[in-house]
Amino acid sequence: MAHVIAVAGKGGVGKTTLCGLLIQYLCEQKKGPVLAVDADANSNLNEVLGVEVEATLGDIREEIAQAEISKNNPIPPGMSKADYAEYRFNSALIEDDDFDMLVMGRTQGKGCYCFVNGLLQAQLARLQNNYPYIVVDNEAGMEHISRGVLPGMQTAILVSDCSRRGIQAVGRIAHLIEECNMHPQQIGLIVNRAPNGVLNEGTKEEIELQGLNLLGVIPQDELVYEFDCEGKPTVELPEDSPVRAALKEIVAKLNL
Numbered sequence: 001m002a003h004v005i006a007v008a009g010k011g012g013v014g015k016t017t018l019c020g021l022l023i024q025y026l027c028e029q030k031k032g033p034v035l036a037v038d039a040d041a042n043s044n045l046n047e048v049l050g051v052e053v054e055a056t057l058g059d060i061r062e063e064i065a066q067a068e069i070s071k072n073n074p075i076p077p078g079m080s081k082a083d084y085a086e087y088r089f090n091s092a093l094i095e096d097d098d099f100d101m102l103v104m105g106r107t108q109g110k111g112c113y114c115f116v117n118g119l120l121q122a123q124l125a126r127l128q129n130n131y132p133y134i135v136v137d138n139e140a141g142m143e144h145i146s147r148g149v150l151p152g153m154q155t156a157i158l159v160s161d162c163s164r165r166g167i168q169a170v171g172r173i174a175h176l177i178e179e180c181n182m183h184p185q186q187i188g189l190i191v192n193r194a195p196n197g198v199l200n201e202g203t204k205e206e207i208e209l210q211g212l213n214l215l216g217v218i219p220q221d222e223l224v225y226e227f228d229c230e231g232k233p234t235v236e237l238p239e240d241s242p243v244r245a246a247l248k249e250i251v252a253k254l255n256l
Contacts, residue, residue: 005156013166019137034132042139049233153182157188192218223241223243
């Protein structure tokens with residue numbers, strides 16, 4: 001069964017960027033193939049990794065839901081709706097050289113994501129034995145894990161910025177993990193975008209108050225911002241990038 005690594009934190013702290021670089025690191029260490037899962041309804045992990053997404057699970061669900069009422073029914077004659085659904089969900093798996101990718105997406109219009117969460121759960125259950133590692137970029141919070149969407153969790157990486165509110169947010173996530181009796185083998189905090197890679201005393205104090213295990217600190221790097229503005233995949237950062245170097249040092253300490 002795959003080793004599941006869940007990356008979580010509040011919105012806007014750079015967790016998707018770090019998630020992509022983590023996937024890159026595992027591939028470079030020949031630990032693949034890795035299954036990258038974008039479980040955020042506002043998905044953009046593919047942009048960090050530099051791959052195109054033709055259809056998300058949400059897109060396909062919407063297509064099938066409309067099939068019976070559409071004049072242009074996409075289901076071929078003689079194929080059942082269930083067989084067509086399986087075919088289309090299989091096609092949602094994006095294949096790259098060292099990793100594959102599955103994007104949850106969302107359904108159109110209003111309503112909750114419960115149905116798409118169920119689709120994601122079913123696909124992960126089907127695929128989990130095909131990969132040594134599954135890396136999941138969660139939406140803000142830990143909804144997918146608390147609802148049992150993921151097939152277990154061996155490693156939880158919590159990402160925060162340098163603010164006390166950011167540290168408090170991941171502290172709440174850490175408490176949720178404990179309350180839900182998830183029992184990951186290892187859980188820790190990465191503080192991202194630290195000026196000069198250094199934490200101030202207030203941030204250190206809040207980390208201690210929250211009882212968090214600090215894995216390491218990622219420095220602020222303007223090149224990451226430039227890549228994002230220019231639409232360049234973050235995984236194409238140069239080898240000597242401070243962000244890549246810091247993340248490699250952190251991940252090397254984990255039992256992966």
